[in-house]
Amino acid sequence: MLDMSYLLSLTKLLTPVLALVCTGGITTLQLTKITEIQAQTEVTKPTTVYLLEAEQEKANLAFIKNLPSFGFDNLVADWTFLRFLQYFGEKDARQQIGYALTPKYFEIFVDRDPKFTQPYKFMSPATSIFAGRPDQSVTLTEKGLKSLSPEISPDAYSLWVSKASDELLFLGDNQAARSSYLKAAQWARDSADPEAKRIGAIVTKTAEFLKDNPDSKNARISAWLMVLNSAPDEETRQRSISEIQALGGQVSVTEQNILKIQFPEED
Template identity: 45%
Template sequence: MLGNKVRTFLALMFLTLLGTGIFYLQNSYTSRYIKNELNKVNYVQEEEKLKASLTLQKRFPTFGFNNLLADWQYLQFIQYFGDTTAREKTGYSLVTDYFELISKYDPHFVDAYFILSTANSIYAGQPEKTVALLNKILPNISPKISPDAMFLWIYKGVDEILFLGNIEEAKKSYAKSADWALARGDNDGKIIAERSLETVKFLEGNPDSKKAQVSAWATVLNTAFDDKTREIAIDKIRALGGKVNIDDNGNVNVTLPEQD
């Protein structure tokens, strides 16, 4: 009889502990879920506030502090882009606003446009806006302003090949990049000019050229500023039949597909 009582007691204890454990797990899960949902709401609210702020700043006079404001907004953009937790909740919709604002403040800010153009086309999904902004920026830039300015024409050509399918404009962009590359007057400029003209040749022979597309993705890969962009570029290159080799020193070598 005593044995039955003990077994009953132990069974009740087990059920109690089991119930407590289930309640704890459910409560823990619910708390995390509610916290995540609240965070999501907070991220969305912050995105909306930031959007309103950027829209307002586009209308404000600069009082001659254009370069300072451009630098400040660029730092704000880097912080915005680098907040991966928030971006997973809200996306990258404000990249275009930063791009517009910075280009308004300082159309000569070449280094910023390398990152902004890639982020706007790949993450914000606005390649047509990227090309439109570059078309406004490029008349204000020359090889004399920056020895790397030629890359902006290449970035424009990349968008026109990969995302817009505007091959005729892409050929013009790459030809222009070759001109600016040669204007540097150094060996690096000659190499870049040769590659740009090679891409033009690919496009002239085949508007759907896989080699031209791989070359475009190779540009994205070699100038990527984050791992996610690099992964996207590598996947695209391999899908097109190209090969990517990264040595122990981090040097990247891309082999074009054998067949176009």
């Protein structure tokens, strides 16, 4: 005969977990449906509507930030990243009211699942370039790096590159950027990632540029090149190319459809 007290205890334990899992599944289905609807109907809403939606999403993020995970932090992180992609992809809304909520998504993600490196490549440039908060991008990336190593994640060196780019291009902290580039090169040497050797050589050269000339245009071009190489969206890529050209670099495309950067003769 089954022990009823045991069944009741088990039910109490599993109920919140099942609720969280079901919520995550329902949310994913809702996001998928919303994306399908948006793809079919391109209707620009009034700014006031977008502002109201942003306030509602801000409240949602505050709730998610304090949501108990019951050991499923990665599920909450994935859920948050899906919401971020939905938010970032609403171009009409972003053009009208901006990207101010981006750091909030990034913060929840880093708190919940800092060892999952791929979302950083979306959230870091979105925070620094589009939301205009490179300081928060640096802080959150640095926090995530405390949980990472080349052994845990072979591409973790790319986070040091991203941090260095923010420090150099937006914060004007060249020495901090040089330190981050050197750390990126060190992690790249210890990484099994096939791209690590190539990126490691570039960031080492960039660190040398900064050592010899703190105001080096070549260092800034190299930084934008790193942003360009890792950019998840066309808008960031075009911004990177424009910045490289403004610094005197020349951008061309080879017959193999590979971008080629020529640095200016005078640094």
